[in-house]
Amino acid sequence: MTALLDVSNLSVRFPVMEQGIFRRQVSEMTAVNKVSFSLPQGGNLGIVGESGSGKTTLVRAILRALDPSEGAAIFQSQHGAVDLCQLNQDQLKPLRKEMQMIFQDPFASLNPRMKVGEIVAEPLVIHEPESADSHRERVIDMLERVGLDRDAVSRFPHAFSGGQRQRIGIARALILNPALVVCDEAVSALDVSVQAQVLNLLKDLQQDMNLTYLFVAHDLNVVRYFCDETLVMYQGGIVESGPVDKLFEHPVHDYTKLLLSAIPSIDPDQKLTPLDRSTLGLD
Amino acid sequence: MTNRNLVSIHDLHVTFDSELGTTEALKGIDLDIKHGRTTAIVGESGSGKSITALAMMRLIQRPGRVTSGQILFTPAGKETIDVLQIPDNSDELFDLRGGKMAMIFQEPMTALSPVHTIGDQVTEAILTHRQVTKAEAFARACEMLKRVGINDAEQRMNQYPFEFSGGMRQRVVIAMALVCDPELLICDEPTTALDVTIQAEILALIRELKSALDTSVLFITHDLAVVAQLADDVVVMHRGRVLEVGTVRQILKRPIHPYTQALLAAIPTPATTGRLDTVAELLTEENLLPYPLVTIKDDQKVALPIDQIPEALRL
Numbered sequence: 001m002t003a004l005l006d007v008s009n010l011s012v013r014f015p016v017m018e019q020g021i022f023r024r025q026v027s028e029m030t031a032v033n034k035v036s037f038s039l040p041q042g043g044n045l046g047i048v049g050e051s052g053s054g055k056t057t058l059v060r061a062i063l064r065a066l067d068p069s070e071g072a073a074i075f076q077s078q079h080g081a082v083d084l085c086q087l088n089q090d091q092l093k094p095l096r097k098e099m100q101m102i103f104q105d106p107f108a109s110l111n112p113r114m115k116v117g118e119i120v121a122e123p124l125v126i127h128e129p130e131s132a133d134s135h136r137e138r139v140i141d142m143l144e145r146v147g148l149d150r151d152a153v154s155r156f157p158h159a160f161s162g163g164q165r166q167r168i169g170i171a172r173a174l175i176l177n178p179a180l181v182v183c184d185e186a187v188s189a190l191d192v193s194v195q196a197q198v199l200n201l202l203k204d205l206q207q208d209m210n211l212t213y214l215f216v217a218h219d220l221n222v223v224r225y226f227c228d229e230t231l232v233m234y235q236g237g238i239v240e241s242g243p244v245d246k247l248f249e250h251p252v253h254d255y256t257k258l259l260l261s262a263i264p265s266i267d268p269d270q271k272l273t274p275l276d277r278s279t280l281g282l283d
Numbered sequence: 284m285t286n287r288n289l290v291s292i293h294d295l296h297v298t299f300d301s302e303l304g305t306t307e308a309l310k311g312i313d314l315d316i317k318h319g320r321t322t323a324i325v326g327e328s329g330s331g332k333s334i335t336a337l338a339m340m341r342l343i344q345r346p347g348r349v350t351s352g353q354i355l356f357t358p359a360g361k362e363t364i365d366v367l368q369i370p371d372n373s374d375e376l377f378d379l380r381g382g383k384m385a386m387i388f389q390e391p392m393t394a395l396s397p398v399h400t401i402g403d404q405v406t407e408a409i410l411t412h413r414q415v416t417k418a419e420a421f422a423r424a425c426e427m428l429k430r431v432g433i434n435d436a437e438q439r440m441n442q443y444p445f446e447f448s449g450g451m452r453q454r455v456v457i458a459m460a461l462v463c464d465p466e467l468l469i470c471d472e473p474t475t476a477l478d479v480t481i482q483a484e485i486l487a488l489i490r491e492l493k494s495a496l497d498t499s500v501l502f503i504t505h506d507l508a509v510v511a512q513l514a515d516d517v518v519v520m521h522r523g524r525v526l527e528v529g530t531v532r533q534i535l536k537r538p539i540h541p542y543t544q545a546l547l548a549a550i551p552t553p554a555t556t557g558r559l560d561t562v563a564e565l566l567t568e569e570n571l572l573p574y575p576l577v578t579i580k581d582d583q584k585v586a587l588p589i590d591q592i593p594e595a596l597r598l
Contacts, residue, residue: 050478051449162328191327191505193562196549200558218478225551225559248553262483264508266550268531272512274483 002076004180004212005039005062010071010085012054012061031057033236034071039180039212041076046227046244047216048259054236055216059182062214063099064092075099075180097127100173104185106165110157116143117153120171127176142171145208146201163194167201174205182214187222199226220263224248232256234282254280286317288357289467289499290339295352297334297343308334308347310523313576316467316516318359321493321500323514323531325507325546330520332503336469339501340380341366358383358466382412385460389472391452395444401428402440405459412463427458431488450481454488461492468493469501474509486513507550511535519543525576529583539585539592541570 012032015025032054061068073084103109120139140150146167187195231241240253262274297309316322324332354366369376388394405424428436431454474482517534519527527540545565574586
């Protein structure tokens with residue numbers, strides 16, 4: 001299998017400004033530190049870590065929602081391999097239809113004043129304005145694929161539950177037939193029963209549409225279930241990576257052990273015994 | 284172990300009025316919170332678990348209203364009172380909220396005022412409910428912050444909420460809730476917004492403080508793993524009804540109601556492969572008809588007709 005995405009030595013640094021009126025830059029804060037990984041075509045790569053570990057910054061830098069400070073992200077586009085870090089926003093625009101994102105909060109990520117049909121059609125309007133005649137049909141088809149009724153097109157997001165809204169977000173992300181889909185905590189805000197439906201849907205769509213997922217999550221059990229491989233991030237860097245079963249059964253790095261020890265078990269007889277952070281020698 | 288009931292809710296109905304008609308958020312629920320134990324209410328969003336807690340604190344506001352029922356509360360060494368009969372704006376109601384029952388919420392940032400120091404906010408909770416001087420209240424607040432694991436409490440009393448991390452803020456909220464020695468601590472999804480490592484710390488803290496301070500806890504969550512770790516008794520709610528009541532082992536290891544079974548099946552565990560079972564696939568509408576709650580063996584209760592309960596478990 002060829003790598004759809006090959007990231008090497010990617011760093012993101014944010015300037016730290018002085019207080020006061022001149023706001024001179026006094027130092028830098030490294031949010032993502034020399035991250036390298038490879039995501040094969042059709043794979044599911046999980047990214048786990050605590051808040052502040054740099055998971056979201058990393059995926060935003062790969063999608064060029066913010067600019068990386070150094071490194072490369074080689075993406076196999078339909079027109080050959082490109083380094084996403086070297087392109088300007090104009091050059092990136094045609095590539096955006098091949099990389100899409102599903103967001104965490106199904107309430108904040110949908111414009112309340114747009115009808116669902118308009119929300120799902122918007123990527124088509126931007127990227128394929130020439131085929132406007134077929135947009136409505138494609139939107140209805142996509143909505144049906146994610147398990148929504150065709151009359152959803154003429155309704156507003158407030159009429160839908162959290163799980164249904166997440167389906168709308170998925171429809172919007174997939175309508176352009178992307179190759180890479182970044183799920184940033186896509187199921188974290190959902191109830192467990194709805195979460196199971198959305199995870200099943202994402203797996204089904206992966207089969208049908210030949211998708212590759214980059215799956216950011218803090219729920220380690222969900223990552224273990226959903227992904228093939230996972231990266232563990234701590235303070236901006238990758239401390240451990242590997243196939244999920246190996247990583248969950250035989251963690252090597254202390255930080256991975258700490259994370260795993262903090263997962264509560266569903267069995268009341270298996271009491272939670274989290275490791276003590278201070279004894280682990282993490283800085 | 285037979286504990287007395289600290290709170291006993293009977294046939295509680297809560298409705299919300301809107302221009303489209305009325306919605307029943309609670310359709311007549313019965314539940315008991317035993318003294319000295321941790322009772323968890325589990326359910327999905329919209330099941331009525333938070334509304335139950337708000338009704339106990341008399342915090343249901345228009346357009347919502349309690350239409351009928353009783354919430355009997357029996358503080359240590361006092362007579363039983365019906366919380367719903369306490370007059371509005373009375374001293375008794377004031378003493379109940381924050382004094383006898385305290386509540387902590389999901390999002391610690393919205394529960395704290397951004398423009399007051401941590402010290403002022405914890406001290407205010409004491410001054411509101413206890414006849415003490417400011418200096419005494421300050422000392423007590425400081426002691427409570429140390430109790431919940433905040434280092435350098437004296438200095439941190441002068442800091443503002445934005446100077447605290449999410450886990451530390453939740454510790455402050457817990458300190459505020461416990462500083463007046465409430466009989467009942469109500470926790471509404473207190474760890475949902477936290478990282479798994481911080482969640483483990485907060486759960487350990489709640490468990491430790493509960494036994495040290497002799498407080499009973501009502502824990503509201505949708506996370507069954509958190510329930511497994513913290514609860515003694517479990518109440519399963521769905522669409523404004525109680526479907527099953529039992530000890531944590533009964534509910535998680537031997538669930539009887541199809542809804543509880545489906546909820547457990549929907550959680551991915553290390554052993555899960557293939558498709559996840561979803562609640563919608565496993566349930567029929569018939570499973571969710573409003574059957575009355577019946578008591579079966581070992582004090583477990585379940586809302587099912589008798590012929591759907593395994594014979595060995597019937598009374």
